[in-house]
Amino acid sequence: MAILLDSIFHVWRTQMGDPDALGWTTTVAYLVAAGLCARTALAARRGPPDAPPGDRPGPWWLLSAGLLVLGLNKQLDLQILVRELGIRFIDLLGMEAQRRWFGRAFVLLMAIFLLRVMREAVRQMRGHTRGHRLLLTGLALLACFAVVRAGTYVPGFRQVNLRFLKALHLVFEFGGILLVGSSAVRTRQRLVQYDRVQVPGA
Numbered sequence: 698m699a700i701l702l703d704s705i706f707h708v709w710r711t712q713m714g715d716p717d718a719l720g721w722t723t724t725v726a727y728l729v730a731a732g733l734c735a736r737t738a739l740a741a742r743r744g745p746p747d748a749p750p751g752d753r754p755g756p757w758w759l760l761s762a763g764l765l766v767l768g769l770n771k772q773l774d775l776q777i778l779v780r781e782l783g784i785r786f787i788d789l790l791g792m793e794a795q796r797r798w799f800g801r802a803f804v805l806l807m808a809i810f811l812l813r814v815m816r817e818a819v820r821q822m823r824g825h826t827r828g829h830r831l832l833l834t835g836l837a838l839l840a841c842f843a844v845v846r847a848g849t850y851v852p853g854f855r856q857v858n859l860r861f862l863k864a865l866h867l868v869f870e871f872g873g874i875l876l877v878g879s880s881a882v883r884t885r886q887r888l889v890q891y892d893r894v895q896v897p898g899a
Contacts, residue, residue: 719863720771723871727768730878734761737885744888751829752888760877767839803847811840831883835876842869 738757741748787799814836842865845857858865 719866719871723866723874724768724771726871726874726878727764727771730874730881731761731764731768733878733881733885734758734764737881737888740885740888751832752884757881757884760881764874764877808844811844814840829880829884831876832880835873835878835880838869838873838876842866842873845869 734757738754738761741752741754741757744752783799783803787795792799845865
């Protein structure tokens with residue numbers, strides 16, 4: 698068991714991290730966007746009590762926490778550790794030949810989960826999507842990036858990962874982060890303006 702765990706952690710240590718300029722820039726972008734979402738959540742605490750879901754603190758705190766985790770994971774690559782644990786578990790079950798099918802099932806479940814999250818976000822913002830189109834578009838780009846990058850066991854996704862890796866990081870990941878951060882800034886500005894109107898002499 699110790700040898701098995703050592704092998705798993707060796708693979709993780711040798712493959713973890715994105716130490717190039719784009720990788721570190723994206724890491725910083727995640728952390729900055731997380732901070733912007735946290736500032737928006739603080740501003741939303743002073744918003745109107747009947748504010749739509751997109752202008753309440755809860756969703757912005759959740760976004761901030763999620764972006765923080767993604768930023769840290771950009772260099773830790775914990776999904777590699779999870780992948781190796783899953784592969785070793787499948788091997789222990791004597792199902793080595795079914796590795797790819799388990800991988801495809803994982804990508805399918807991940808895609809279904811992300812689509813459900815997006816559908817719930819659109820449902821909650823129904824009637825208020827005009828002010829959060831940047832946010833929804835950014836989340837959609839990040840969801841697509843996560844599904845495609847996780848799809849190394851799916852033939853089509855594997856080719857996309859090999860041929861367009863930099864473009865995926867730049868357009869889908871970095872672009873999604875910029876849109877979410879921009880939405881946070883715009884929402885905070887709107888909330889601060891509302892607060893100033895409500896406070897005489899502000």
